[in-house]
Amino acid sequence: MFEQAVSLLMANPMSFFWMVIGVVIGIVFGAIPGLSATMAVAIFLPVTYGLTPVVGMACLLGLFVGGISGGLISAILLNIPGTPSSVATCFDGRPMALNGQADKALGGGIVFSFLGTLFGVVALIFIAPFLASVAIKFGPHEYFAVTFFSMSLIITLSSENLCKGLIAGLLGMVFATVGLDNIEASRRLTLDINQLRSGFNVLTVLIGLYAITEVLENCKNVSDNEDAELQDVTMRGFGISVKEGLAQWWNGIRSAVIGLVIGILPGIGGGTSNIVAYTVAKNNSKHPERFGKGELAGVVASETANNAGIGGAMIPLLTLGIPGDTTTAVLLGGLMIHGITPGPLIFEKHGDLMYAIFVLLLLSSFTMLVVEFVGLKGFIKVLKVPKYYLLPVIVILCAVGAFGLNSRIFDIGSVLFFGVVGYLMSRCKYPLPPMILGFILGPILEVNLRRGLTSSQGNFLDFFSRPISGVLIGFTLLYIVYSIYRVMASRRSILITE
Amino acid sequence: MVVINRYKDIIACIALLLLSAAVYYNTGFIRVFEPNSASYINGQFFPYLLSGALCLAALIQLFNSIRELHRSPADKDSVISRGALIRIVATLVILAIYTALLSTFGFLIMSMLYVFVQVIVLSPKGRLNLPVAAVLAVVSSGAIYFLFTQVLTMVLPRPPFMPF
Numbered sequence: 239m240f241e242q243a244v245s246l247l248m249a250n251p252m253s254f255f256w257m258v259i260g261v262v263i264g265i266v267f268g269a270i271p272g273l274s275a276t277m278a279v280a281i282f283l284p285v286t287y288g289l290t291p292v293v294g295m296a297c298l299l300g301l302f303v304g305g306i307s308g309g310l311i312s313a314i315l316l317n318i319p320g321t322p323s324s325v326a327t328c329f330d331g332r333p334m335a336l337n338g339q340a341d342k343a344l345g346g347g348i349v350f351s352f353l354g355t356l357f358g359v360v361a362l363i364f365i366a367p368f369l370a371s372v373a374i375k376f377g378p379h380e381y382f383a384v385t386f387f388s389m390s391l392i393i394t395l396s397s398e399n400l401c402k403g404l405i406a407g408l409l410g411m412v413f414a415t416v417g418l419d420n421i422e423a424s425r426r427l428t429l430d431i432n433q434l435r436s437g438f439n440v441l442t443v444l445i446g447l448y449a450i451t452e453v454l455e456n457c458k459n460v461s462d463n464e465d466a467e468l469q470d471v472t473m474r475g476f477g478i479s480v481k482e483g484l485a486q487w488w489n490g491i492r493s494a495v496i497g498l499v500i501g502i503l504p505g506i507g508g509g510t511s512n513i514v515a516y517t518v519a520k521n522n523s524k525h526p527e528r529f530g531k532g533e534l535a536g537v538v539a540s541e542t543a544n545n546a547g548i549g550g551a552m553i554p555l556l557t558l559g560i561p562g563d564t565t566t567a568v569l570l571g572g573l574m575i576h577g578i579t580p581g582p583l584i585f586e587k588h589g590d591l592m593y594a595i596f597v598l599l600l601l602s603s604f605t606m607l608v609v610e611f612v613g614l615k616g617f618i619k620v621l622k623v624p625k626y627y628l629l630p631v632i633v634i635l636c637a638v639g640a641f642g643l644n645s646r647i648f649d650i651g652s653v654l655f656f657g658v659v660g661y662l663m664s665r666c667k668y669p670l671p672p673m674i675l676g677f678i679l680g681p682i683l684e685v686n687l688r689r690g691l692t693s694s695q696g697n698f699l700d701f702f703s704r705p706i707s708g709v710l711i712g713f714t715l716l717y718i719v720y721s722i723y724r725v726m727a728s729r730r731s732i733l734i735t736e
Numbered sequence: 737m738v739v740i741n742r743y744k745d746i747i748a749c750i751a752l753l754l755l756s757a758a759v760y761y762n763t764g765f766i767r768v769f770e771p772n773s774a775s776y777i778n779g780q781f782f783p784y785l786l787s788g789a790l791c792l793a794a795l796i797q798l799f800n801s802i803r804e805l806h807r808s809p810a811d812k813d814s815v816i817s818r819g820a821l822i823r824i825v826a827t828l829v830i831l832a833i834y835t836a837l838l839s840t841f842g843f844l845i846m847s848m849l850y851v852f853v854q855v856i857v858l859s860p861k862g863r864l865n866l867p868v869a870a871v872l873a874v875v876s877s878g879a880i881y882f883l884f885t886q887v888l889t890m891v892l893p894r895p896p897f898m899p900f
Contacts, residue, residue, distance in 0.1 A: 287890060402797065404793045405752060408789055408793060409752075412786050412787075415782065422778065424766055424767045424768070424769070425766070425767070426779060427759065450831070453858075454827060458823075458824065626855055626858035626860070627855060629858065630851040630872075630876075631872070633850070633854065634850065635880060637838075638880060642884075647835060647838050647839055650835050654832065654835055662748070666748040688781065691777045
């Protein structure tokens, strides 16, 4: 199959060009605080409309890999994580930079980002086809159970407030209900607006919630990063010696496994894995007291874990059609725009493209390594560009993206609407990821629930009598009860303290 | 001068309750495939389920918000400066005008105007540089228009008086 994938790539040589462009832009988006890999993929999705599927995916995968890795630059040099995936990189990366070891922190971070991505992609290559062969036996009951499990994880883990997470998820599902019913094709909640017959597109929701919300957030805190204290970094070689790199082998492997496993679980991607890997590295270190004061192991743990999650998040996306995080949710949109529906049959229907995606991910990680080392000075300069110049340009790119979907100005209006919704939600501290995943998973949940109930004459107990769905739903219910108990226990302890 | 809204959580919950009621009301108008069938699994099933769940979750959150209101003072996120409020409203108005006039004046002209005005709104005091804003508006809008229409062969809104 790899031969066919290579032939496909050779027949589309522009893939390599767009992949490099994607990696460079992704790193820029990752490095600038407030912009993220998700936003990069969402905004540049329209660029792929006119490209062939493989060339389009090359661009999007480059953006994904670059966007996750780019966050380390501002984390180390500004003490502001470019993306949530690099929060733990600040803990030791910034102290290292202040100790005059910025080159070592950046070099170590970039090398282990690369190794983490490589680990995740290799795991993806081996796990995805196997999981697809298992998932091919899934019926509506099993699909409902997996989606229900995913939604529960997203809601409980993405917010401190369980209730707000649930509301955000439900809101996403309500917006996904607008349009034609997937089974009976009747109009639902369209308020007699013709443009709403096809419902809201996932891209308009994503662009609105991320990009427009970010612009409105910036209105609140107008700041100028022209004066940001950015030190000049002179990199010799990889910044770290071979001995220093080899000393981190176990830390790297452990963090990569943590990143991969957390990446596979829906809803919790690099934003969580980097902190978990950092904590594990600190707890298992012979010198935990050095952490937080400039320890290379801290940077290695964080950067390996968040990049290993890239391959992890792609596993449920490709094999089940269930995105692991918000970035893979946009990638799902990208695949569907090009007529590819992820799921268990994807290896049979689009095997060459799937293996081309694996090859492109591997190539993107190599490109990321080279581009970050060669272009580091350039990326540092980009950090100095004020956001009040960048954001308006991003908004017009969003408008192009929304308009390009159906050539309707109505979609640009939808972006604006979701931008306002997103801003109001973030003002009231409602998390956005459950809303996005609710929007994407809602229709999958509904269709499989209705199909399952129809096949069992309306008897919901059938969902429990099948082994896979029964175990998954039972586990999910136990997990929900445990989460509620945990919230109530912590609330009680706060009350006792007060 | 600052604007403090300690009741934003409660207002949000009331809005959510109204939304759940609206969803419930509108679900009644969804045409079902077999209206006389005894089966409840039809196009109305899931929206009814969602409106009920949303109503319940909003009520729990409303209860929590009222309890929090009496217990803790307003957090710093409740505070927003009047200048920021003006910038937010101005940005929304600019975006609405941009969207509304896009079909009349086309993408290129409206984008240039939008970028220029948005930079003015977002620039901090003393940092506004009008020539830079103007150059950015023309170059960025022109480059994006050229990339998408000429290189990627996408159709963007174009006014009748523009030949390309």
